[in-house]
Amino acid sequence: MPVTVSADALEGFIRDIFEAAGVSADDAAAAAPSFVWASLRGVDSHGISRVPRYVEMFGSGVANPRPAIVIDDAAPGVAVVDADFAPGPVALTQAANLAIEKARTQGVAVVSVRNTVHTGAIGYYVSRIADAGLVGIGIAAGSPMMSYEGAVGASVATSPLAIAVPGTGDKPAVLLDMASSLIALGKIAQYKREGKPLPEGSATTADGTPTTDPELAKIPTPLGGPKGSGLSLMFELLTSVLVTAPILTKYHAGEKKHRQNATLIVLDPAAFGSAEEFAANVDATIDTIHGLPKAEGVEQILVPGERSAGTLERRSAAGIPVGDKLWAELVETAAALGVAVPEAA
Structure with missing residues (x-):
């Protein structure tokens, strides 16, 4: 128990x-x-x-x-945080705070983090941003652990994406938090710990054989085939390559050092018009989704983040x-x- x-x-x-x-x-x-x-x-x-x-x-x-974290803060709406291999929650929390501060002044901010280890739950950082009344977008890249469409073995990372829009009234933030794979490695470990089989098609063995056995599963498969692997590749370009810290090329050339990179994008709704009108329209949009005709057997239509709330x-x-x-x-x-x-x- x-x-x-x-x-x-x-x-x-x-x-x-x-x-x-x-x-x-x-x-x-x-x-x-x-x-x-x-x-x-x-x-x-x-x-x-x-x-x-x-x-x-x-x-x-x-x-x-x-870690001796160094921040390059030369541009008004942009910053690069060199994490010195700090834990992800340490570096990304600092990056989120900086991005919030910049977005309040500039209307939009992009803060990239390079050379951290395990980003953690990327939804946490964009949720902090949404709690500040701003829109947060987060992406991350890391060492290959997911297959790439058409390739065998670990080719790209299970790169996650998270987007948070501030909630209104008694509604929680709208929070999308997803990996580019059908299942995260941490989930495979969780299934293994609980002695449960994996969902069909979510992982393969090291040689590319599909399996539902968490003891044998080594490589998650991409979400939607080429869509998931394409997202992972683009996130590598927009995080690692953007801040001159490429991971994939070095990894496949033999450099296996564990590290991750991430980018946080923050938007201040007030910079795009009326923050109050934005909040009202978010509220109305959520109500519209909730009011859609339900499919057979569905009790409630949910928007991203409601189940976890x-x-x-x-x-x-x-x-x-x-x-x-x-x-x-x-x-x-x-x-x-x-x-x-x-x-x-």
Whole structure:
């Protein structure tokens, strides 16, 4: 049976683990909410389940617990953040804050991040932007782990896309958060941990043989075939190549160092007209979608982000469920670092 832990207790637990692993107090405090945000919304593959892996990356030198982050802020609406292999939640949270500040002045801002490790739940950063009343768009690229249409083996990254539009009234932000693959690697690990078969067509073995066995699955397949692999390629060009930090060419030439790059785009609705009218039209558009004729067997038509908002409401009240295997892993990680474990129900 899974244990249940409150969001506040888990956030403090993650913060303590990161600090014990060598991360500064400020960076640990910046990173911890991103994991809890994902778990609260049911995105468990990018939530607290990632914490032990981050500790491993700190220990192996893949991730830098004390990065010297450098920001090139020469252009008014543009900035490039060199993360020095900081954890993604540290670098991207800083980038989101900078992008919000710039967009409030310029109307639009583009902030790119290079040389980070595991971006984390990219929806978290655009949600922060939407919470500030702005529109957020985020894309990321990384090492090849997904097949490319027509190729065998790991060819491109499972590059994600997230778009958040501020909510209105009692409505949550409209949040699209998706990978360019049919399934993320973190989801495969989650299926493996839970002993469940993968959805048909979502992954292959290393040699390209389709499989639903999470023990054998190594390579996710692209969403929509050439559409998903094409998106991944374009995200590599608009993140990695744009900031002179290409990943694919170096990886396929033999340089296997783990790193990721990302770009955040922020739009201030007020710069395009009336922010109030924009909010009213967003509200009306959502109502229009909700009012569409329902297909047989459908109880409710949802817009992106509503399902996870419902999970957020439930888990905020009842606590976050943590599977037995993951909880044992977190307890073991904490014990190795001398960190106290929060009480679980």
